[in-house]
Amino acid sequence: MRDESSSPEPSSEPSHDHAWPDRGRLSADVAVPYGEMIDLLRGFLDKVSGARPDPATLADLTHDLKAWSERLQACAVEERDQLFARLLDQPGRGQTMSPALVVEKQEVGDFRGHVTFGRYFLGVNGAVHGGTLPLMFDEVLGRAAGQPGLRLRTAYLKTDFRALTPLDTRLEVRGWLDRQEGRKYFVRGELRHGDVVCADAEGLFVALKPDQR
Incomplete structure (x- = not known):
């Protein structure tokens, strides 16, 4: 990033x-x-x-x-x-670096799925460690921005923590493309426990040029 x-x-x-x-x-x-x-x-x-x-x-x-x-x-x-x-x-x-994100729907500009954080991701007092969430959102927003044949790099990612994220609980996660400006893809996402927004995020992904890896 x-x-x-x-x-x-x-x-x-x-x-x-x-x-x-x-x-x-x-x-x-x-x-x-x-x-x-x-x-x-x-x-x-x-x-x-x-x-x-x-x-x-x-x-x-x-x-x-x-x-x-x-x-x-x-x-x-x-x-x-x-x-x-x-x-x-x-x-x-x-992989085990971040929680197992399960894909429910993935279309160009729209990603939906769910995730459950196990004990490995515990911060304190039954809540998920905050540092885990940006890692998860990097995956979610990248998938929302992506499309076949497009290679992206994270340029910017900001996460806001709205409520404690519980362990061992199925949580719904969504990412969507907000807008595109040339090679720049502006994306947003949120993590929910029912009606409660645990965290939301915004990011900027940049498409690589043909000669870039």
């Missing part, structure tokens, strides 16, 4: 090609089992957040996680070939 003080312009990235998404990757044979693994990982992180393990349990978990990390290291690939956060047909795009 960039500061809004001057006319935002997306910068070029390193020379390696990591254009996203790669449509050929969306129907990969491993997409569904990978999504199932990520779902279990989300549950594990929720349990880690809510647990106070004894020393023996910690030692066992540390040993097991080290072994799994070494096994995954042998499967390492380049950025453009990774599955994490690249599976558009999986909740949350198959």
Whole structure:
């Protein structure tokens, strides 16, 4: 994300090609089992957040996680070939960095879905950590602004917190395109718990030029 003080312009990235998404990757044979693994990982992180393990349990978990990390290291690939956060047909795009956003409707200029924040995203006193919401809105607003063949970068994103966001509760989320000015897409969004607006956001996304990555 960039500061809004001057006319935002997306910068070029390193020379390696990591254009996203790669449509050929969306129907990969491993997409569904990978999504199932990520779902279990989300549950594990929720349990880690809510647990106070004894020393023996910690030692066992540390040993097991080290072994799994070494096994995954042998499967390492380049950025453009990774599955994490690249599976558009999986909740949350198959990642654990932000909550699993479930898409209900996605059309050009209009995105609707729902999300449930688990224990991993706890701030304090049963409320979601505030820093999680801008991350979620970056996804929602980006999807609302996007359309086939269009590659966007976040230039500006502002989130207003209106009410406490509860854990373990289905929340409705929406994003919509407010207006477009050339390569600039101005987008808005909101997160609701019933009639209560937990947070809303506004953002500016800039379409990349053909020679930009």
